[in-house]
Amino acid sequence: MKTAWLAAAATAALLLATPSAAQPAAAADSAPAPRDLTKAPRMGTWGFDASGMDRQVSAGQDFFRFANGTYLDKLEIPGDRSSYGAFNALDELSKDRMRAVVDKAAANPAATGAEAQVGALYRSFMDEARVNALGAxxxxxxxxxxxxxxxxxxxxxxxxxxxxxxxxxxxxxxxxxxxxxxxxxxxxxxxxxxxxxxxxxxxxxxxxxxxxxxxxxxxxxxxxxxxxxxxxxxxxxxxxxxxxxxxxxxxxxxxxxxxxxxxxxxxxxxxxxxxxxxxxxxxxxxxxxxxxxxxxxxxxxxxxxxxxxxxxxxxxxxxxxxxxxxxxxxxLSDDFVQARFDFRLKTLSGVPALQPRWKRGVNLVDANLGEALGQLYVEAYFPAESKAKMEALVGDLKTAMGARIEKLTWMSAPTKAKALEKLAKFHVKIGYPDKWRDYSALTIKDDDLYGNVERAAAFEWKRQADRLDQPVDRDEWEMTPPTINAYYSSTKNEIVFPAAILQPPFFDPEGDPAINYGGIGGVIGHEITHGFDDQGRKSDGDGRLTDWWTAEDAARFQAEADKLGKQYAAMEILPGARINPELTMGENIADLGGLLLALDAYHLSLKGQPAPVIDGLTGDQRVFLGWAQVWRGKYRDDFMKQILVSDPHAPPQARVDVPVKNIDAFHEAFGVKPGDPMYVTPQDRVRIW
Structure with a gap:
């Protein structure tokens, strides 16, 4: 998401913001059902959950429903969530993994360093009796x-x-x-x-x-x-x-x-x-x-x-x-927590149930000791080969982007040269930081939750304030390794992929490559395209906000962006509630560009050989289905109303249906014809990157 209300409008992430899980009051801390925490559950037998499709609807009628309709009909949003879908299921796995890490740290009396701090912060939060006794x-x-x-x-x-x-x-x-x-x-x-x-x-x-x-x-x-x-x-x-x-x-x-x-x-x-x-x-x-x-x-x-x-x-x-x-x-005590939950989650987002305390405790540790927890998380759950696979995938997508820039018919040679220069200077971070943050100066006590949170905030702010006269730390990360997300930074001209995202539904090492390109390939392409969206395009290869476009090229870009905006604005998500294309433009461009790059990269991976057909589905069809599977999910109405005015990401159905209908290969792959709701005439299809 393009967070212009943070400091420099420098970061564009893949996912929308969700209500803080640190807000709900305490609930029964029943342990999650036992499962293997070392890997995410697979989607179907070859990387795609074909049982979730709605075969009664054609791809040309409603592609989002064609890909996900049966799954959506059966899906019930958990009581402690404002939305649920493929991303959230993976987030649950990440939470369980973090819980295993912090439980181990909290139970280790001999822990030292980062592990000791993680354990102490978690223990201070889980001591509910003490927190309640302190009241206000x-x-x-x-x-x-x-x-x-x-x-x-x-x-x-x-x-x-x-x-x-x-x-x-x-x-x-x-x-x-x-x-x-x-x-x-x-x-x-x-x-x-x-x-x-x-x-x-x-x-x-x-x-x-x-x-x-x-x-x-x-x-x-x-x-x-x-x-x-x-x-x-x-x-x-x-x-x-x-x-x-x-x-x-x-x-x-x-x-x-x-x-x-x-x-x-x-x-x-x-x-x-x-x-x-x-x-x-x-x-x-x-x-x-x-x-x-x-x-x-x-x-x-x-x-x-x-x-x-x-x-x-x-x-x-x-x-x-x-x-x-x-x-x-x-x-603070339960009366404070309950009051905050009742308004901020129940009233604003429609969340009916309280979240277990252990989840809030895990989120607290991630928010305040993120790289200390992240280091332990990576040691337990992120194999070295995962990083190598991701590096190869990023290379494929960058190659595809370079080829697309070269072939653009609407862009002049001088602007193309600058665009290719920017792409060549992209920096890529995968998994976790090369150097972990040092929290040794931060005091964490078992019996002082409120003080721990205040000291952690002061510690982080001192880190920020002290660097004012220092050179920019190009190695800094803005997300922690267990985060199910990714981002592009315009000032650093970099794309960043935390460890937790390289697993189903994004990437299945045993799955069909076409599904993987539609999933993780689309994510990588999305972040690359952020460097060339309506705001990212304003920064050059060195991350400097400067105009490197000819006036004619900028005008042609804007004309296509305006066409894309009208398509999103035409979607009525709830009665009387529509997408604001001015708010969502950066993410919309990144979704369209990301899917195009994923498709191109998949074609390159075939090395001239025909794509296999699986369960009657062609390679191109499976790339589009891989993209649709990533976004399957439901939202509570109150939460949907909130994100339509506050979040720069379009809702899931729009993130699937609008990009695909602008792609020639989608029409060809599924035989979409004039008269079909998903059909867009060739001259009206948006062609940016």
Missing amino acids: RPLAADLAAVKAAKDRRDIARLMGETAKGFGSSVFSVQVYDDAKDPLKYAVYVGQAGLGMPDRDYYLDAKFAPQKAAYEAYVAKLLTLAGWPQPQANAKAIVAMETEIAKVSWTRAERRDDDKTHNPYEVAKLAQLAPGFDWRAFLAGADLSKATRVIAQENTAFPKIAAIYAKTPVDTLKAWMAFTTADQAAPY
Whole structure:
């Protein structure tokens, strides 16, 4: 996903964001059914679950259903999930594996180093009796600091300090690669201040029930935290956030890498956005040494600062108290955890059941000691040959991309040369970091869950803040090895594939190569194409945000992108709810390009020999089915409504049906003809990469 609201809009990942699994309250910790954790279950006998197809529907009518319909009819979303499908099933395996690792570490009294820290953090979370006995007491020191604030300057400093722990700010801050000078770090400051998933939740009448529930939730947490006048303060807090929502950029606007790179001298911030004490804010974040920042949504800054300046100090303090309790709630007693679950997962995403505590504990360790856990995970579950296989697959897909660039009819020779240069400079990371992160300076205690999480946040922020004057660490990873995902970084011009993704449904070493190319090949191609999507194309081979296109080529690219956007916008996912093509454009282009590259790479792998036919299915048909199998799944309606306004990925059916109908080989493989719902005339098929 293209996360422009992180620092530099530099990362595009494969998957959509899901509600945090650290949020639900405790449930019965029944052990998962015994299974072999060393390998993922296979899909069918040759890599594809043919029993999940719906043979009553033709590929030309509804390809997503043709490939997955019977599976979807039988699928029930587990009670503790907002969605479920092939990705989620693999995520369950990864969770079980991580549990095995942390259980072993937690049970080892002789553990040292990273293993000892993993075990201690997990034990502190699993000591439910102690956490419940403490109630709200762990919040006391943080809330006392908020109460002691005398004025808006003090509050601005506290907002800066939230970078190191619990709580929020009306402006975000991060240290990340400078998009226009990617060998150096820069301080990025962005709009913030909203407690619901998107500005639409405050401004669109269809989300009025969620907004009312949010106000009740704010009052509930303030009550649990012992903050005065919870009802009145909740009303004032939601009113303040609504004003911020009105002046905030949309998520689609925040995707634009050019518009979000706005450098300012720190001394000029007060002129840009008077009413907010920027020096106090940066001092609170331990960034006093910064002389320059990049203001992402710069035109929103003066408006947010004005809202801050006119909001009563007592309301700002109540907001700080609420956001602190909200973020700390998963690590407090059950009444806090239950309140947070009821709103953030049950109300916003439709999740009816609570998640087992062990899953939340595993997620906590992964989030705070990710590379310590990852090192143990890789030792247990990622064989060296898996990395070699992935390297070969990436090589195949890069070759296919080079060939496609060479053959483009709409792109001029000068732009082609730059595109090929960028492709040649792609860096690839597979499995795990070459050098593991050192957590030895981080103190983890068996009996201090709240303190552990705060210290881990402060440790991570110190790592970020201290690197401001250092060269960019090109070896850094933004995902942990057990993550079922992948990403492209524009500032590093790299594609990254964590260890956990190289297994079914993505890759089956014993399966049909066509299915593997449609699965993991499509994933690799997706990440490669992110380097050439509507935002990735703006960065060159060295990761620098710069225009390397001729004006004519850029116009032709945009014309095809607009055609693709109209196809997505035409899909009604729920009654009255459609895909926003401006928000999803990068992922849509990457899906189309990724599948084309997968098909080309499969053809190259045949070395001129005919593809075998399996169960009556041709090679090309199986590549498309491999892609469709990866995306099979269901979503709860409330969660679907949330992602349609907040996530840059289209829903699963669109990720399958829209790309395939733009590919000539799909029409040929399945005999799709005029009059079929999946048919698109050749002149209307989108041809980008």
